[in-house]
Amino acid sequence: MKLRNIAIIAHVDHGKTTLVDALLKQSGSVRDNQRVDERAMDSNDLERERGITILAKATSVVWKDVRINIVDTPGHADFGGEVERILNMVDGAVLLVDSAEGPMPQTKFVVGKALKVGLRPIVAVNKIDRPDARPDEVVNEVFDLFAALDATDEQLDFPILYGSGRDGWMNFDPAGPKEEGLAPLFDLVLRHVPEPKVEDGPFRMIGTILEANPFLGRIITGRIASGSVKPNQAVKVLSRDGALLEQGRISKILAFRGLERQPIEEAHAGDIVAIAGLSKGTVADTFCDPAVNEPLPAQPIDPPTVTMSF
């Protein structure tokens, strides 16, 4: 199946969770009786209790026979390394901006990172249903922000959608029909975001997100740069400077399917998956076939974030 990997980036409260819920529903990726308000991308109760949101979660939807992996990014500057690793794992981004508030500090932070890693964000002016919406001004502010952050001409030429994640529609005309649903956004992602770049060679994947799970142990999420991987396959882990950290076997491969994460029997280059079975490898390390001796290009390692999952 063809793939697209995207991140959703936004200032807190500009509507990421609501939009992803609507994407899941409209792509048919969740069963009608499944509660979308479990909120795929929202922080879990533990995080909420502690008042922190550190887990970058992923989900996927299928649109016109293309699987779109959607990764959430923390908006907070404390997680700069994690945001950069995540943005390095995807090939496109949807930037949500509240149509009344306009760009906010976290918008600037994540846009800066997205532009730096070379992404060409799609701009979605969200919450256009608000009576105080001022879409034209907000688009100008976004343009000025991109320019101030040294966007290239290509990045400045961003496609713009207007809509309401809450009401489940996005289109190219702020005054246009509101009943179209999210098809314009899905179609734009397929058109505007390139397929994942894959390289030749045996299995290699860089660790992007680290998670501790009471049943599976350490789980590492990343994008497979080359080759493919199956459960029980022998792998080794190389540090950023190429030192051998560990040799072991993959116990499980989990793929993002709608709201759930499901075990799969094989994963291929370009896909974003989570692997379990190794005990030392961490973010920015290279998980690879035993024949590989060179780590993938270095990624930022800060902060040393470990997320609990249940």
Ligand code: GDP
């Ligand atoms: P997140 O922090 O970016 O994940 O934002 P949420 O999706 O949790 O939304 C934050 C708040 O904005 C919630 O109260 C939502 O109900 C509200 N919201 C989300 N989308 C829309 C929208 O399209 N229009 C309006 N008016 N409110 C929205």
